[in-house]
Amino acid sequence: MKQSWWRSAYNQNHLVFKLGISILFVGFGFRLLLTQSPSVIPNLSDNNINTPVVDKNEKSIPSDFAESPKYSYQIHPKDDKSERCDIFDGEWIPNSVGAPYTNNSCRWIESNQNCMTNGRPDAEYLYWRWSPKDCELPRFDAKKFLETMRDKSWAFIGDSITRNHLQSFICVLSQVEDAIELFHDTDFKNRKWQFPSYNLTVSIIWSPFLAKADTFEDINHIPSAEIQLHVDVLDKTWTEQFHTWDYVLFSSGKWFVRTAIYYENNTILGCHGCQGKNHTDLGFNIAYQKVINNLFDFIMNSHRKSMIIYRTSTPDHFENGSWSNGGTCDRRVPAKEGEFELGILNKILREVELAEFAKAEAQASEKGKKLKLLDVMPLSLVRPDGHPGAYRYFYPFAKDKNAKVQYDCLHWCLPGPIDQWNDLLMKLVVDG
Numbered sequence: 458m459k460q461s462w463w464r465s466a467y468n469q470n471h472l473v474f475k476l477g478i479s480i481l482f483v484g485f486g487f488r489l490l491l492t493q494s495p496s497v498i499p500n501l502s503d504n505n506i507n508t509p510v511v512d513k514n515e516k517s518i519p520s521d522f523a524e525s526p527k528y529s530y531q532i533h534p535k536d537d538k539s540e541r542c543d544i545f546d547g548e549w550i551p552n553s554v555g556a557p558y559t560n561n562s563c564r565w566i567e568s569n570q571n572c573m574t575n576g577r578p579d580a581e582y583l584y585w586r587w588s589p590k591d592c593e594l595p596r597f598d599a600k601k602f603l604e605t606m607r608d609k610s611w612a613f614i615g616d617s618i619t620r621n622h623l624q625s626f627i628c629v630l631s632q633v634e635d636a637i638e639l640f641h642d643t644d645f646k647n648r649k650w651q652f653p654s655y656n657l658t659v660s661i662i663w664s665p666f667l668a669k670a671d672t673f674e675d676i677n678h679i680p681s682a683e684i685q686l687h688v689d690v691l692d693k694t695w696t697e698q699f700h701t702w703d704y705v706l707f708s709s710g711k712w713f714v715r716t717a718i719y720y721e722n723n724t725i726l727g728c729h730g731c732q733g734k735n736h737t738d739l740g741f742n743i744a745y746q747k748v749i750n751n752l753f754d755f756i757m758n759s760h761r762k763s764m765i766i767y768r769t770s771t772p773d774h775f776e777n778g779s780w781s782n783g784g785t786c787d788r789r790v791p792a793k794e795g796e797f798e799l800g801i802l803n804k805i806l807r808e809v810e811l812a813e814f815a816k817a818e819a820q821a822s823e824k825g826k827k828l829k830l831l832d833v834m835p836l837s838l839v840r841p842d843g844h845p846g847a848y849r850y851f852y853p854f855a856k857d858k859n860a861k862v863q864y865d866c867l868h869w870c871l872p873g874p875i876d877q878w879n880d881l882l883m884k885l886v887v888d889g
């Protein structure tokens with residue numbers, strides 16, 4: 458097997474972060490103009506991530522940023538007792554069995570990701586199956602999963618992609634028994650469901666940085682000041698509840714590329730992208746590294762014997778532009794391997810995730826902690842067809858087939874390719 462670039466580490470290079478910053482500012486114009494709706498499926502408005510441009514046109518990686526392993530680690534460590542199969546190394550193959558649910562059979566799909574209801578005309582994106590090279594990946598067995606998870610509690614903690622995945626998870630399970638919503642906060646960012654016959658609870662916790670962060674936005678969600686991120690303080694929204702959960706899935710990433718002032722021990726450490734201010738620009742990798750490092754320290758020192766899953770961050774697929782300047786994603790089928798490269802910002806995020814996970818994993822076995830990496834990046838990179846695109850809105854071209862529409866090439870259609878993240882999850886936690 459050829460050595461994939463993501464399997465090796467590379468040098469950190471300051472130049473890259475400067476480049477990152479300039480890319481970042483491109484995303485600033487993007488705003489959502491959604492109003493809060495009282496319906497069961499809320500219109501949420503946190504999607505205005507200043508997303509980096511990460512597309513295949515962005516190939517200008519400085520040469521000294523290329524593969525030069527400073528340290529190496531195993532990304533997908535093999536479980537001694539299981540067969541030698543890396544479930545994250547594979548390809549998408551045609552599959553006549555389509556989605557595990559539809560917009561009609563799941564009532565928990567957020568309107569911006571409900572591509573079926575919004576009138577997405579094609580369906581071929583639903584007819585692919587992730588096929589690991591060395592083994593079969595069974596489809597998610599909701600009945601078996603629920604039986605296994607009787608009396609258990611799950612939490613998904615992270616950003617809007619985490620919520621996207623959570624909704625897929627609730628949808629696949631609700632094909633056996635519909636979930637009851639036990640709790641939601643005013644803006645539906647923190648919620649809790651129960652599968653009553655199984656006494657399984659599933660929570661979603663909004664914590665895009667996983668750490669303490671103050672964000673400042675006006676009523677139109679336009680940032681009015683830089684984010685103040687405390688890299689040494691984990692977000693108590695989740696730490697205070699951590700002891701109540703049996704399975705915790707963390708993920709983060711994209712929010713770290715935003716302009717922010719970094720604090721450590723309540724004093725300013727530096728910043729990322731804060732031009733005009735007299736702070737050292739540290740690059741966002743420092744902040745992400747410190748936060749994930751603290752996260753794993755917290756887990757290692759906790760008395761709670763939960764299973765912890767870290768999901769890697771995912772790429773977006775804007776082509777011919779970005780969020781704010783007309784980027785699109787009109788593909789109908791998966792990309793070929795190598796057709797899309799991970800953009801530089803996503804590479805940086807990934808580098809940090811993998812390095813920190815590897816360190817934590819070395820400690821986990823000593824400390825008797827259960828830690829799993831849900832590495833969805835490789836299989837997501839080749840699914841440019843899986844995003845809502847224009848169909849984040851209800852029939853966007855109904856009135857004018859040439860309408861200029863804001864595309865979403867970052868989140869994922871539901872149903873859609875990310876439903877199979879649950880197949881991987883099942884393999885990791887139930888059949889692993």
Ligand SMILES: *[C@@H]1O[C@H](CO)[C@@H](O)[C@H](O)[C@H]1NC(C)=O
Pocket residue numbers: 491492494495496498499500568
């Ligand atoms: C979302 O918001 C739009 C515009 O405010 C509204 O027309 C639509 O019905 C809302 N959808 C849901 C599911 O609340």
Ligand SMILES: *[C@@H]1O[C@H](CO)[C@@H](O)[C@H](O)[C@H]1NC(C)=O
Pocket residue numbers: 560561573574575576
């Ligand atoms: C599901 O989508 C189809 C179009 O694909 C639409 O006809 C139907 O009304 C939608 N169902 C719901 C519950 O929105």
Ligand SMILES: *[C@@H]1O[C@H](CO)[C@@H](O)[C@H](O)[C@H]1NC(C)=O
Pocket residue numbers: 608609610656
């Ligand atoms: C449901 O599960 C919780 C643990 O998550 C347990 O404390 C509780 O007793 C269970 N309830 C029933 C009715 O079994």
Ligand SMILES: *[C@@H]1O[C@H](CO)[C@@H](O)[C@H](O)[C@H]1NC(C)=O
Pocket residue numbers: 722
């Ligand atoms: C944090 O700041 C306090 C006082 O401001 C100081 O006493 C302490 O040593 C600092 N801790 C660290 C880890 O820097």
Ligand SMILES: *[C@@H]1O[C@H](CO)[C@@H](O)[C@H](O)[C@H]1NC(C)=O
Pocket residue numbers: 735
């Ligand atoms: C920037 O910070 C340095 C060192 O703290 C200080 O010497 C300098 O005067 C500051 N410049 C401005 C414009 O505040």
Ligand SMILES: *[C@@H]1O[C@H](CO)[C@@H](O)[C@H](O)[C@H]1NC(C)=O
Pocket residue numbers: 776777785787
């Ligand atoms: C990008 O733009 C070029 C030139 O306008 C066009 O030929 C190409 O099809 C576009 N690609 C996508 C993916 O829209």
